[in-house]
Amino acid sequence: MQTKTKYALILLACSSSFITGCGGSAETKNDAEDSVTAATAPKKEYLSQPLVSHIYTADPSAHVFNGRIYIYPSHDTATGTPENDNGDHFNMMDYHILSMDSVGGNVTDHGVALDIKNIPWAGRQLWAPDAAFANNTYYLYFPVKDKQDVFHIGVATGSKPEGPFVAEKEPIKGSYSIDPCVFKDDDGAFYMYFGGIWGGQLQRWDNNKYDSAGKLKQAGEQAILPRVAKLDKSMKQYDGQVKEIKIVDKDGRLFTEKDNDKRFFEAAWMHKYNGKYYLSYSTGDTHNICYATGTSPYGPFTYQGVLLKPVDGWTNHQSIVEFNGKWYLFYHDVQLSGKTHLRNVKVTELKYNDDGSIQTIDPYK
Ligand code: FUB
Numbered sequence: 001m002q003t004k005t006k007y008a009l010i011l012l013a014c015s016s017s018f019i020t021g022c023g024g025s026a027e028t029k030n031d032a033e034d035s036v037t038a039a040t041a042p043k044k045e046y047l048s049q050p051l052v053s054h055i056y057t058a059d060p061s062a063h064v065f066n067g068r069i070y071i072y073p074s075h076d077t078a079t080g081t082p083e084n085d086n087g088d089h090f091n092m093m094d095y096h097i098l099s100m101d102s103v104g105g106n107v108t109d110h111g112v113a114l115d116i117k118n119i120p121w122a123g124r125q126l127w128a129p130d131a132a133f134a135n136n137t138y139y140l141y142f143p144v145k146d147k148q149d150v151f152h153i154g155v156a157t158g159s160k161p162e163g164p165f166v167a168e169k170e171p172i173k174g175s176y177s178i179d180p181c182v183f184k185d186d187d188g189a190f191y192m193y194f195g196g197i198w199g200g201q202l203q204r205w206d207n208n209k210y211d212s213a214g215k216l217k218q219a220g221e222q223a224i225l226p227r228v229a230k231l232d233k234s235m236k237q238y239d240g241q242v243k244e245i246k247i248v249d250k251d252g253r254l255f256t257e258k259d260n261d262k263r264f265f266e267a268a269w270m271h272k273y274n275g276k277y278y279l280s281y282s283t284g285d286t287h288n289i290c291y292a293t294g295t296s297p298y299g300p301f302t303y304q305g306v307l308l309k310p311v312d313g314w315t316n317h318q319s320i321v322e323f324n325g326k327w328y329l330f331y332h333d334v335q336l337s338g339k340t341h342l343r344n345v346k347v348t349e350l351k352y353n354d355d356g357s358i359q360t361i362d363p364y365k
Helices: 005-014
Strands: 056-065 068-076 094-100 108-115 122-124 130-134 137-146 151-158 181-184 190-194 227-230 266-273 276-282 289-294 301-308 319-323 326-333 344-350
Touching: 056 094, 056 130, 056 319, 056 326, 068 130, 108 137, 130 181, 181 266, 190 266, 266 319, 276 301, 301 326
Parallel strands: 056 344
Antiparallel strands: 056 068, 068 094, 094 108, 122 137, 130 137, 137 151, 181 190, 190 227, 266 276, 276 289, 289 301, 319 326, 326 344
């Protein structure tokens, strides 16, 4: 995830600022330092409204626990950190878990579930989390930079889905980069999907080895692939090596970097529908949420298309969950703030065609 000047241009071209009907007002402290505004864009009507507006939230990972929907989002904050190409201004410092008993019902903010100051190994930037339930325990998985400014993925545990969570003293051994998605398969095995290029540092990891000088790929080179690792029974360690996940076109070919409207960038999410594995992800600099399907949790996955078109804002990040027989897409945009790094989470229904393909969602009406 990155914040080049072109983000501002894209945002100006596609954003709007409808805030009526959102209820309450979002945090505004320090907003003045943020350079991006939505002033000149033509007004479009949003498909959905923000789920909460008293805080900024992003990267919603939704799960159903005990018959209730829990959302594990990033908590965006205007800290005054200057914007740069590494996304330093995405300088989040805690997590709030949200929940609701139905889509469209009241949303509860359960308060601070984990604070960066209580993560012994953390340096800065708490990015997109996820959660899982096993061993009678709730696990919160989170990416954060360590004190050397390298992203790893940590785990914290709690007895309730909304926390509070207590972080382990070290990151998960062998973990790196950002955006963990923890998926439970029908046989009870858990897999963590992860990775993000640019500010997410995935380009620094080749063969699970770190190289601080690791470079992004050139247009004709094979695109960087997302990663997967099985979790062991403790849910705090990987069971074996981290593997690359192949995403291929209908002819079985891997994408190159110039296929940047289709290749993986960040925000991996796994769900299963009618026995098939669906890997969805953001294409980052082209702002699509795409998906690819396969028959094994390790892939390969065959590209199927765009499931969510670009939203208002630079980043696009989704989760997909079934609740009471319907499927929902959780996502975010910048409707409340008009600023790249001050986002708000939303939900809309997701529909499949008879052949299992997903109907493309336009975030505007
Ligand atoms: O919220 C920080 C980063 O922005 C996430 O990790 C990315 O997926 C993007 O949404």
